[in-house]
Amino acid sequence: MKHFTKLAIAAAVAGVTAGAAMAQELYTPNLAYRTGPFAATGIPLMNGQADYLNMLNARDGGIGGIMINAEECETGYSTEKGVECYEKTKGKAIVTQPWSTGITLQVLPKTNVDEIPILAPGYGFSPMMEGTTFQWAFNAPSGYWDGADMIVQYLESQGDLSGKTIAFLHLDHPYGKEPIPVFEKMAGDKGFTFEPIPVGLKEMQNQSAQWLQIRRMRPDYVVMWGWGAMNAGAITEAVKTKFPMENMIGVWWSGHDADLAIVGDKGKGYKSISWSFPNMDAPVMADIKKHVVDAGKSQSNDTEMQGVFYGRGIVISAVLAEGIAAAQAEYGTAEITAAQLRWGLENINMTEERINELGLTGMVAPFSTSCSNHTGHSGGWMLEWDGAKFVKVSDHLTPNVASYQELANTKAAEYAEANAPWPTNENCGG
Amino acid sequence: MLKDIFITPFADMIDAPDFLLQVLWEGLVSGILYALIALGFVLIFRSSRIFNFAQGIMVVFAALTLVGLHAFGVPAWISVILTLGVMFGLAVSIERIVLRPLVGQPDIILFMATIGITLFLIGFGEIIFGGENKVMITEELGIPTDSVLLEPWGGLLILEEKDITAVAVAALLVIALLAFLNKTRMGRAIRALGDDHQAALSVGISLQTVWVLVWFIAGIIALVTGIAWGARAGVSFALEVIAYKALPVLMLGGLESITGAIIGGLLIGLSEKLFEIYWGQPLLGGNTETWFAFVLALIVLLFRPQGLFGERIIERV
Numbered sequence: 001m002k003h004f005t006k007l008a009i010a011a012a013v014a015g016v017t018a019g020a021a022m023a024q025e026l027y028t029p030n031l032a033y034r035t036g037p038f039a040a041t042g043i044p045l046m047n048g049q050a051d052y053l054n055m056l057n058a059r060d061g062g063i064g065g066i067m068i069n070a071e072e073c074e075t076g077y078s079t080e081k082g083v084e085c086y087e088k089t090k091g092k093a094i095v096t097q098p099w100s101t102g103i104t105l106q107v108l109p110k111t112n113v114d115e116i117p118i119l120a121p122g123y124g125f126s127p128m129m130e131g132t133t134f135q136w137a138f139n140a141p142s143g144y145w146d147g148a149d150m151i152v153q154y155l156e157s158q159g160d161l162s163g164k165t166i167a168f169l170h171l172d173h174p175y176g177k178e179p180i181p182v183f184e185k186m187a188g189d190k191g192f193t194f195e196p197i198p199v200g201l202k203e204m205q206n207q208s209a210q211w212l213q214i215r216r217m218r219p220d221y222v223v224m225w226g227w228g229a230m231n232a233g234a235i236t237e238a239v240k241t242k243f244p245m246e247n248m249i250g251v252w253w254s255g256h257d258a259d260l261a262i263v264g265d266k267g268k269g270y271k272s273i274s275w276s277f278p279n280m281d282a283p284v285m286a287d288i289k290k291h292v293v294d295a296g297k298s299q300s301n302d303t304e305m306q307g308v309f310y311g312r313g314i315v316i317s318a319v320l321a322e323g324i325a326a327a328q329a330e331y332g333t334a335e336i337t338a339a340q341l342r343w344g345l346e347n348i349n350m351t352e353e354r355i356n357e358l359g360l361t362g363m364v365a366p367f368s369t370s371c372s373n374h375t376g377h378s379g380g381w382m383l384e385w386d387g388a389k390f391v392k393v394s395d396h397l398t399p400n401v402a403s404y405q406e407l408a409n410t411k412a413a414e415y416a417e418a419n420a421p422w423p424t425n426e427n428c429g430g
Numbered sequence: 431m432l433k434d435i436f437i438t439p440f441a442d443m444i445d446a447p448d449f450l451l452q453v454l455w456e457g458l459v460s461g462i463l464y465a466l467i468a469l470g471f472v473l474i475f476r477s478s479r480i481f482n483f484a485q486g487i488m489v490v491f492a493a494l495t496l497v498g499l500h501a502f503g504v505p506a507w508i509s510v511i512l513t514l515g516v517m518f519g520l521a522v523s524i525e526r527i528v529l530r531p532l533v534g535q536p537d538i539i540l541f542m543a544t545i546g547i548t549l550f551l552i553g554f555g556e557i558i559f560g561g562e563n564k565v566m567i568t569e570e571l572g573i574p575t576d577s578v579l580l581e582p583w584g585g586l587l588i589l590e591e592k593d594i595t596a597v598a599v600a601a602l603l604v605i606a607l608l609a610f611l612n613k614t615r616m617g618r619a620i621r622a623l624g625d626d627h628q629a630a631l632s633v634g635i636s637l638q639t640v641w642v643l644v645w646f647i648a649g650i651i652a653l654v655t656g657i658a659w660g661a662r663a664g665v666s667f668a669l670e671v672i673a674y675k676a677l678p679v680l681m682l683g684g685l686e687s688i689t690g691a692i693i694g695g696l697l698i699g700l701s702e703k704l705f706e707i708y709w710g711q712p713l714l715g716g717n718t719e720t721w722f723a724f725v726l727a728l729i730v731l732l733f734r735p736q737g738l739f740g741e742r743i744i745e746r747v
Contacts (some may be wrong), residue, residue: 034556035556035561036667037666037668039556039561039666039667040667040668043561043562128720172720197716199717200720201671201718201720202671202672202674202720204663204722205659205663205671205672208459209707209711209716210716212703212707213716217450228668229563229663229669232563233662233663236662240577240590242588242589253711257561257607258664259664261565262563304562317453
């Protein structure tokens with residue numbers, strides 16, 4: 001029954017946003033996935049995103065006095081539907097949020113022609129960090145290669161990696177393959193063995209073969225790049241095969257509270273690198289409760305709001321809002337264009353003070369973007385499942401970007417060449 | 431290369447027999463669950479010539495109903511009974527609203543109707559239950575969740591008690607189904623409809639009753655499958671893709687054969703696991719389970735187009 005209520009709320013919110021569409025507004029469509037095999041991970045993220053922007057609309061009258069219309073277009077995480085959604089929404093959009101590495105790769109060349117910025121926080125094509133080549137693409141505050149580097153840094157802090165074996169359990173999908181070049185490079189540099197183990201979409205919930213391989217391989221660590229049902233499937237198998245949980249680390253999309261809740265105490269020690277952290281005491285949470293939840297405009301619930309993914313949704317919308325605010329200040333207009341938002345996204349400066357000012361205390365680390373740096377490289381924290389929730393177990397980790405900057409430049413150049421003519425921004429000073 | 435294909439895998443099997451046993455056990459567990467899903471398809475196809483595209487979403491719907499009812503405070507076993515009631519209601523609704531008006535229409539129309547049922551159940555299920563991953567009520571149902579550790583030949587064999595339960599329940603369900611189909615009047619009516627529609631109708635077998643019954647049995651199978659798979663990685667709409675694993679089982683075993691579904695499921699479960707571990711991972715980079723079963727089924731179809739146990743259709747021109 002509560003989902004009927006949610007549907008009614010969604011319809012009401014949609015009605016309000018549709019009404020707003022008639023008036024002056026900024027249209028920031030979200031290619032969401034609340035349905036399909038990955039819905040379990042998509043829903044809290046989308047709820048966090050929507051609640052933050054609804055809170056800004058309710059509390060501040062939008063951003064810079066103009067309301068935000070963050071209409072969702074449902075993709076079900078399907079690349080084909082994602083491209084359809086992009087085409088459907090691009091007319092008046094000032095940004096596109098593709099929400100899948102597969103969709104990002106498909107719309108990347110299109111956005112260059114349509115001149116609409118892609119905002120893919122913490123996902124997408126990692127060489128997008130190279131803003132000179134990828135003028136219209138942003139994945140701040142952190143990219144997959146940052147995540148791979150921070151995981152290896154953390155493992156090194158536990159002991160020398162030379163001679164060790166790291167099994168890389170990943171979704172057999174563009175997303176899962178994204179960090180492989182950096183891991184392979186680091187394996188060469190640091191002397192560890194890197195063993196990729198793919199998991200097919202139909203095998204997400206039955207990974208016995210992959211875990212038999214892990215049992216035979218006896219790796220020192222398992223690093224996971226999983227998504228949706230794959231995360232719960234892997235963690236269940238890890239418990240079953242008695243793999244030491246403390247030696248298993250997932251990327252930020254493999255650190256969802258609901259996935260770990262399935263194994264509960266047996267998952268104690270499992271880790272996940274993350275560039276965001278839920279903080280129920282942060283002022284932004286009180287504002288969301290007051291202006292969105294209590295007003296009956298949220299689709300979320302108490303348990304979900306305490307989770308990592310809901311908090312991350314908030315941070316993602318805050319990154320977008322900061323880009324919009326920066327552009328509005330620069331161009332002296334509230335009704336900014338897509339091109340002006342691109343400038344804004346290139347000039348985000350999330351200092352510790354600004355994070356506190358936004359009420360996001362402890363939820364994201366400071367970062368800044370520039371014309372040439374579209375990722376920001378905020379770094380993050382190693383989180384650990386304590387049986388009931390994720391807790392921080394490391395100080396702030398910072399990626400060693402210099403170690404893969406050259407690789408990013410090379411991959412970006414290869415991409416530009418393969419998609420020639422590919423306009424680049426040679427005016428980037430830094 | 432030839433050594434890697436013809437010698438090394440077998441040497442590995444002999445070298446680590448406990449590991450081989452583990453592989454076979456995992457293959458058996460997967461296989462019996464594939465067989466269970468395939469049985470749902472076969473029962474409906476036998477009695478109505480409908481390829482039920484909705485079998486996968488029925489697994490999700492049954493599991494979500496069970497977990498959803500329990501979340502509302504209904505005791506676990508009462509939730510099971512109520513879920514069976516919901517699946518019966520679904521079977522009656524499908525027969526009344528979808529199938530009955532389409533009697534006599536070409537098979538492809540009925541197939542398309544099951545796609546419609548799938549889409550409806552996805553939307554309806556998401557409205558009622560939401561898309562979040564839910565924890566299967568494994569312990570509440572009294573299903574043990576510990577592991578049995580054995581040490582054959584000084585090695586290690588891990589048997590999950592919930593997998594043992596799944597295998598036992600699936601095997602019992604299959605035996606009960608076979609007994610029902612072969613020993614009861616209604617079971618014989620289902621088989622008669624499968625053998626000859628017109629002849630069965632002419633002796634007074636009620637098409638409507640049989641259709642409701644087979645869709646309800648498919649619902650029971652969906653619930654058992656949903657509990658078994660849901661206990662592994664939670665209950666979400668991702669469970670739907672599990673049904674696609676039954677397609678090569680049907681190609682291999684034949685669409686009409688209950689024996690084919692069981693043997694086909696076991697054969698595919700065991701062979702895909704053995705191939706993945708001893709040939710796929712070392713030689714092809716792994717993840718061969720996504721295609722191996724289809725290749726195996728296609729090879730069988732080259733020699734037996736009706737599948738291993740399917741009926742040979744001879745049409746005179």
